[in-house]
Amino acid sequence: MLLVDSCSDLPLDFIENNLNIIDTIGMTVNIDGKDYYDDFGKTLSHKEFYGYLRQGIMPKTAQINSYNFLEKFKKHCEKGNSLIYLGFTSGLSGTFNSAMIAKDMVLEEYPDADITVIDTKCASVGEGVLVIHVVEMIRKGYSKEEIIKWIQENKMKSNHWFAVNDLNFLKKGGRISAAKAAVGTMLSVKPILTVDDQGELKQYATVRGRKKSMKFLYDKLTEHMTNPEETIVVIGHGDCLNDAVKIEKYIHKHLKLKKVVVTELCSTIASHVGPDMISLAFIGDARENK
Numbered sequence: 001m002l003l004v005d006s007c008s009d010l011p012l013d014f015i016e017n018n019l020n021i022i023d024t025i026g027m028t029v030n031i032d033g034k035d036y037y038d039d040f041g042k043t044l045s046h047k048e049f050y051g052y053l054r055q056g057i058m059p060k061t062a063q064i065n066s067y068n069f070l071e072k073f074k075k076h077c078e079k080g081n082s083l084i085y086l087g088f089t090s091g092l093s094g095t096f097n098s099a100m101i102a103k104d105m106v107l108e109e110y111p112d113a114d115i116t117v118i119d120t121k122c123a124s125v126g127e128g129v130l131v132i133h134v135v136e137m138i139r140k141g142y143s144k145e146e147i148i149k150w151i152q153e154n155k156m157k158s159n160h161w162f163a164v165n166d167l168n169f170l171k172k173g174g175r176i177s178a179a180k181a182a183v184g185t186m187l188s189v190k191p192i193l194t195v196d197d198q199g200e201l202k203q204y205a206t207v208r209g210r211k212k213s214m215k216f217l218y219d220k221l222t223e224h225m226t227n228p229e230e231t232i233v234v235i236g237h238g239d240c241l242n243d244a245v246k247i248e249k250y251i252h253k254h255l256k257l258k259k260v261v262v263t264e265l266c267s268t269i270a271s272h273v274g275p276d277m278i279s280l281a282f283i284g285d286a287r288e289n290k
Contacts, residue, residue: 001081002138003072005064005095006038007088008128009236011263015040021138022131025072027095027268028062038268049267050239050275059271063095069102073115077106082114082144086131086151090119091199116144118151121199124269125236125281126160132232132261133283159224159284161204162193163213165240165276192216193273196289204288214247217280221251224284232259236279238270243278 004010006026015022026038031052036044038061052059069085076083090096096119103115120127130151137147190213192205207213225231233251237244244262251260265277 001076001083002131002134003076003083003085004131005086005088005127006040006266007093007095007123007268008086008131009124009263009265009269010040010128010131011261012040012042014132014261014263018135021135023072023076025064025068027064029267029271030060030062031057036267038266040266041264044267046239046264046266049270053239053270053275059267061268061271063093064098066098066101066105069099070105073102073106073113074110077110077113077115084116084118084134084144084147084151086118086120086127086134088127089121089123089195089199091121091195092123092201114144116148118148118155119199120151120155120158121195121197122155122158122160123195123199123201124160124162124265125234125263125279126158126195128236128261128263129160129232129234129281129283130155130158132234132259154283156197156287157283157285158281159220159287160195160279160281161217161220162201162273162277162279163207163217164191164193164273165210165213165238165278194288197287210243214243214278217247217278218250218254221280221282221284222255224288225282226284228255228257231257231282231284232261233257233280233282234261234263236263236265236277236281238265238273238275238277240276240278243276247278247280 003023029036087096099117106113190207194204196202235244248260
């Protein structure tokens with residue numbers, strides 16, 4: 001069984017089509033004093049959530065605590081399931097540490113429990129593309145040992161790039177100053193973010209205008225992919241489906257890839273980068289750590 005957290009930003013239909021091998025666990029998002037469970041848009045729809053963002057409301061997010069992991073792990077232990085949890089990067093959250101604490105607690109009660117907790121050093125669609133590959137491996141009958149080996153060999157090859165459109169959310173999150181946000185907005189500067197080998201979100205570059213930021217994502221795909229016919233690309237968007245589809249069509253026009261998945265970012269990640277963000281992830285060569 002595979003346990004996936006909401007920060008993987010996978011499409012809800014993908015989750016629901018794989019419920020026999022996937023279980024989920026979600027972050028908590030607080031909006032105007034009310035807590036919502038991030039369950040891939042099922043409880044709080046993407047439309048409603050992005051409506052709050054576009055009103056200028058700044059949600060607060062909370063990591064998954066050890067108790068929630070404990071409940072999930074015990075449920076699977078009691079069913080006799082072998083479990084792999086692919087965790088949101090420890091470089092951005094204490095969620096992975098919560099999972100490790102819960103695992104130790106379960107092992108005290110169930111010494112024979114088969115639980116593997118993996119720090120993916122990935123976020124959002126970069127985490128999601130790993131999950132998609134692993135689901136395919138499970139479907140094909142790979143052993144748990146083979147799957148874990150593949151994850152460890154490939155998680156640092158998960159390239160993920162983010163083109164942020166609204167600088168005010170980076171300002172509110174403390175990633176850029178108010179002055180930079182004001183000047184950048186005036187000049188239509190679009191920051192490009194990536195996740196480094198420590199699993200931390202870093203600003204990589206800036207470009208002028210939306211079209212150039214979208215082209216940048218495509219260029220990074222062509223620069224770092226290694227085997228096009230086996231490449232799965234995940235395009236994530238923050239309530240800007242038309243732009244995501246434009247990139248998808250451009251990729252299909254110029255490249256022959258195994259699969260392109262378009263998904264809308266869930267509330268946890270989008271709370272920090274705002275609406276209209278476009279992201280792209282794939283397994284390729286080594287990440288850049290500029």
